[in-house]
Amino acid sequence: MRKSFIALALLLVASVTGLAFGTSDVAGVWQIIFSPFTDTGSLSHQIVWELRGTRIAAAILVGASLGIAGTLAQGSTNNPLAEPTILGTSAGAALGVLLGVLSNLVEIGSVGAVLFAACGALLVTTLVFSLAHSALSLITVGIGVSAIVSALVGLTLTAVNRPDARSISFWTFGSFALVMPSDLLILAPLLLLGALAAWKLAPRLDLLSLGDAAVRHIGQRPQRIRYQSFIVLSILVAASVSLVGIISFLALAAPHIARYLFGPRNRSVVLNSAIVGALILLVADIASRSVVPPYELPIGLLTSLIGAPILIATLKRGKDVWR
Amino acid sequence: MIEIKGLTVVRGKRIVVDNFSATIALASITAITGPNGCGKSTLAQAIAGDLKYQSGQITIAGRELQTITLEEQAELRSVVEQNRNYWLSFTAREVIAMGQSKANLARMEGVMQRLQIAEYADQSVTTLSGGQAQRIDLARALIRDTPIYIFDEPLSAQDSQSKVRVIEEFKAMRSAGKTLIVIAHSDRESLSWCDQIIDFTHH
Numbered sequence: 001m002r003k004s005f006i007a008l009a010l011l012l013v014a015s016v017t018g019l020a021f022g023t024s025d026v027a028g029v030w031q032i033i034f035s036p037f038t039d040t041g042s043l044s045h046q047i048v049w050e051l052r053g054t055r056i057a058a059a060i061l062v063g064a065s066l067g068i069a070g071t072l073a074q075g076s077t078n079n080p081l082a083e084p085t086i087l088g089t090s091a092g093a094a095l096g097v098l099l100g101v102l103s104n105l106v107e108i109g110s111v112g113a114v115l116f117a118a119c120g121a122l123l124v125t126t127l128v129f130s131l132a133h134s135a136l137s138l139i140t141v142g143i144g145v146s147a148i149v150s151a152l153v154g155l156t157l158t159a160v161n162r163p164d165a166r167s168i169s170f171w172t173f174g175s176f177a178l179v180m181p182s183d184l185l186i187l188a189p190l191l192l193l194g195a196l197a198a199w200k201l202a203p204r205l206d207l208l209s210l211g212d213a214a215v216r217h218i219g220q221r222p223q224r225i226r227y228q229s230f231i232v233l234s235i236l237v238a239a240s241v242s243l244v245g246i247i248s249f250l251a252l253a254a255p256h257i258a259r260y261l262f263g264p265r266n267r268s269v270v271l272n273s274a275i276v277g278a279l280i281l282l283v284a285d286i287a288s289r290s291v292v293p294p295y296e297l298p299i300g301l302l303t304s305l306i307g308a309p310i311l312i313a314t315l316k317r318g319k320d321v322w323r
Numbered sequence: 324m325i326e327i328k329g330l331t332v333v334r335g336k337r338i339v340v341d342n343f344s345a346t347i348a349l350a351s352i353t354a355i356t357g358p359n360g361c362g363k364s365t366l367a368q369a370i371a372g373d374l375k376y377q378s379g380q381i382t383i384a385g386r387e388l389q390t391i392t393l394e395e396q397a398e399l400r401s402v403v404e405q406n407r408n409y410w411l412s413f414t415a416r417e418v419i420a421m422g423q424s425k426a427n428l429a430r431m432e433g434v435m436q437r438l439q440i441a442e443y444a445d446q447s448v449t450t451l452s453g454g455q456a457q458r459i460d461l462a463r464a465l466i467r468d469t470p471i472y473i474f475d476e477p478l479s480a481q482d483s484q485s486k487v488r489v490i491e492e493f494k495a496m497r498s499a500g501k502t503l504i505v506i507a508h509s510d511r512e513s514l515s516w517c518d519q520i521i522d523f524t525h526h
Contacts, residue, residue, distance in 0.1 A: 080410060207422040209411050213373055213404055218422050218467075219397025264411040 003261055007275045011060070014279060018056045018286045019048050023293040050181065058179040059285040060278040061187040062240045063250065067258070067277025068191075068198050069236040070251030071269045075205030076229030079135050083252035084237045086142045088124035090248070091149035093234070093241035094171045096120020098156055101165050108166065109183055109243060114190065117238030124149055125230050166245065173300030174245035176285055183243045194236040195274060201229055202266035209264075249304045250277055253311040260314040280307045324349055325370065325471065325502065330379035332365055339365045342379070345521055349470075352493060352503040354514045357523035364405060364475055366523065367506050371402045371473050383471070400471035401464040405479075405506075407456065412447035415440055415455075419462045430466040437492060438462050439485070453480040461489065465496075472496065475506045490516050 019033050024047065026032065032039075032048045039045055066084070073082040073089070084090045100106040100116030107113065128145045132138035150172075157168050169175070204225045207215055212222040240247070258272035284302040291297060325347040332340040339362040347353045357363045368374050370381060372388055381388040383399060391399070409418075419435070420428060435441045438458045448456060457480045464472060478486050493503055494516060507514060514520055 078410075204422075206413070206417075209409075209413070210418065210421060211404075211407065213402070214407075214463075215422070216373065216393060217371070217397065217402045219394040220422065221393060259411070264413055265417070 004272055004275065007272065007279060011275060011279050011282065014282045014286065015056050015060070018059075018282060019052050021286065021290050022047070022052050023289055023296075054179055054181045054184065055176050055285060055289075056282060057184050058176055058187065058244065059282040061184065061191050062244055062247070063254075063278035063281030064274035065187070065191050065194060065236040065240045065277075066247065066251040066281070067254035067273035067275070068195055068270055069233050069240075070253075070277070071255045071258075071266065071273050072198055072201070072205075072229045072233040072236075073251065074255055075202075075208060075266050075269075076226045076233070077129065077135075077138055078208055078211070079138055080256070081139050081252070082142070083249075084121075084233065085146060085246065085248040085251070086139060088128045088142055088145045088149060089121045089234060089237045090241055090246045091146045091153065092124025093117035093121040093238045094153045094246055095124075095149050095156075096238070097242045098153055098165055098171075102156065102160060102162070107164060109180060109186075111186060113242045114186060114235075114238050117242040118234050121234035121238050121241070122230060125234060126227075129226070129230070169298060170245040172246060173298035174247035174303075175296075176244055176288075176299055177296055179244060187239055187243060190235060190239040194232050194239075195270065197228075197232040198270045199267060201225065201232065202270050205229065205266040206264075244299070247281070247300045247303055249300075249307055250281060253307040254280065257311055257314050280310065324384065325504075326380070326382045327370070328380045328382075330366075330369065330376055330381060332362070332369055332374065332376045334365065340369065340376070343523075344379075347502060347504060347519070349502055350497055350500045351518040352497050352505060352516065353519040353521060354505045354507050354517040355521045355523050356507050356509065356511075356514070358508060361523050363506050363508075363523045367402075367473055367475050367504065370504060371400065372396045373402075397469075399469055400473055401467045401469045403460045403464045403472075403474045403477055405475040407460060409448040409456070412449045414445050415448055415451065415459050416444040418448050418459055419466065421463075423463075423466060426468070427466045430468075431462075434462050434465045437488070438465070439488070454482060454485060457481065458485070458489075465492065470500075471502045471504070473504045473506075476508070477505060478507065478509075 016033060020029050026044045026047055029048060032045055036049060070083050073084055073087055074080055096116040096119050097113050100113055101108060106116055124145060128142045132141045153171050154168050157165060208222060208225055215222040254273040254277035255269050257276045258269045262268045262272045281303060284299055284306050288297040288299050288302045327343060327345045330340055330343045355363050355366060369376050419431060435444055438461060440458055440462055443451065443455055448459065461477055478489060481489060496503060511520060
C-alpha cells in the first residue's frame with residue numbers, strides 16, 4: 001500500500017512539473033498552477049491549464065488504460081509476453097477507426113470512432129487467439145497478424161491521403177499533439193468502466209494462471225473469463241488508440257513493473273499497473289515536448305526509452321522468476 | 324459407481340485408448356498403471372471430463388458423463404493434474420485458495436497441516452521443489468468435498484515419508500466413502516493399498 005502511495009505522489013509531482021514546463025515559457029507559471037481559479041481568461045492560464053492540463057490528463061488516462069489493458073492481456077492468455085500490440089488488439093483498433101473515418105461514418109475524437117476501434121480490436125484479438133495453439137504460437141501468430149493489419153493501415157493511409165485520417169506516424173508511435181479537452185470526456189468514463197470490470201475479473205485471472213483445466217475442474221469456464229477480458233481489453237485499447245494512436249511497449253512493461261513492486265495478485269496488478277502506466281506515459285509526454293522545443297518527439301519512442309530501463313531495472317533487482 | 328464401457332479416445336490420428344472397459348466401485352481406491360505413453364493420463368482426462376471421446380461410455384451414478392454440465396462435474400469430482408508449472412510468484416496458500424468456496428477454505432488449514440504444507444505456506448510457489456508443488460495441487464483437491472477424486476501420478480515427486488502420509492490420507496478418504504482413481508506407474512507390490520489395479524499396458 002505504501003509503495004502505491006509513493007507512486008501516486010510521484011504522479012502528482014510529475015503532473016505539476018508537466019503544467020510548469022513546456023514549449024513556451026510562461027511568466028508566473030507557479031502562481032497560475034497554485035491558484036487555478038483566478039484570472040482564468042488570460043493566455044498564460046489557457047496555456048497552463050487548457051493546453052498542458054489536457055495533455056497531462058490525457059497522458060494519465062491513456063497510461064492507466066494501457067496499464068490495465070496489459071494486465072488483462074497477460075492474465076487472460078496466461079502469457080507474460082502478451083500485450084495489445086502483440087495480440088493485434090492495437091492494430092485492430094487502428095484499422096477499425098480508419099475504416100470508420102474513410103467511410104465517412106465517424107470522425108476521430110468521437111464515441112463512434114471508439115466503437116469502430118473496439119470492434120476492430122476485439123475481432124483481431126479473437127482471431128489471433130483462435131489461430132494460436134500454444135503460448136509461443138500466440139506470440140508468433142500475434143506478431144504476424146499485427147504486421148498484416150498494421151501494413152493494411154499504412155497502405156490505406158498512403159492510398160487515400162486524408163488529413164482527418166491522421167498520419168502513419170500517429171498510428172505507429174502515437175501523439176498527444178491533437179488531444180482536445182472533449183477527448184477526456186470519452187477517455188475518463190471508459191477508463192473507469194474498464195478499471196471496474198478489470199477489478200471484478202482479476203480474481204478469476206489469478207485462477208486462470210493455474211491453467212484452463214484447473215479452472216474447468218472447479219466448474220468455471222476459462223473461455224468465458226478470457227472473452228470477458230478481451231472485451232474489456234478491446235474497449236480500453238480502443239479508447240486510447242482512437243484518440244492518441246498506437247503507443248506500444250507500455251502495456252507490456254507496466255504490469256511487469258507492478259508485479260515486481262507489488263506482487264502477482266491481479267487486483268493489485270490492475271491498480272498498480274494503471275498508476276505505473278500513467279506515470280511512465282506522463283513523464284514520456286513531458287519529455288517529448290520539452291527536450292527539443294518547439295519540436296515534439298514521438299511519444300511512443302520516449303515511452304520505450306523511459307519505460308524499458310525501468311522494466312529492466314526492476315527485473316534485474318528481482319529474483320530470476322516471473323512475477 | 325463409475326462404469327466405463329468400450330471407451331475409445333483418438334488424439335490426432337493415434338488411437339490412445341482403444342475399447343477400454345472397467346467398473347470402479349464406490350468407496351474404493353483404483354489404481355491405473357502402465358508404462359509412460361500408454362495413454363493412462365488420457366484415460367484420466369476422459370474420466371475427468373476434460374476431453375471428448377469418440378465412442379463408448381463413461382457413466383457416473385448412472386449418468387453419461389458427456390451429458391453432465393461443467394458445473395455439475397465440479398460437484399462430482401476433484402482432479403489433480405500432472406506437473407504444473409508456475410510463472411507467477413503467488414504463495415502456496417494463495418494458490419490453494421484460488422477459486423475455492425468458503426466451505427472449502429474452512430478445511431484448508433487442516434489439509435495443509437496433514438500434507439505438511441504449513442511450513443512453506445507463505446513461500447512463493449515458483450521457489451518450491453517438485454514434491455512441495457505437487458502437494459499444493461493435492462491440497463487444492465483435498466479441501467474440496469466431492470464423491471470422486473482423480474489423481475494423475477500424485478506420488479511421483481514425493482519422498483518415502485510423504486508417500487506414506489499421502490497414502491494414509493487416501494485411505495481415510497476411502498473410509499469416508501470417497502471413490503479414488505489414482506494413475507501410477509509403480510509396480511503392483513507398492514500399490515497394495517489399492518482395492519483394484521487396472522493394468523493399462525495393453526489398451
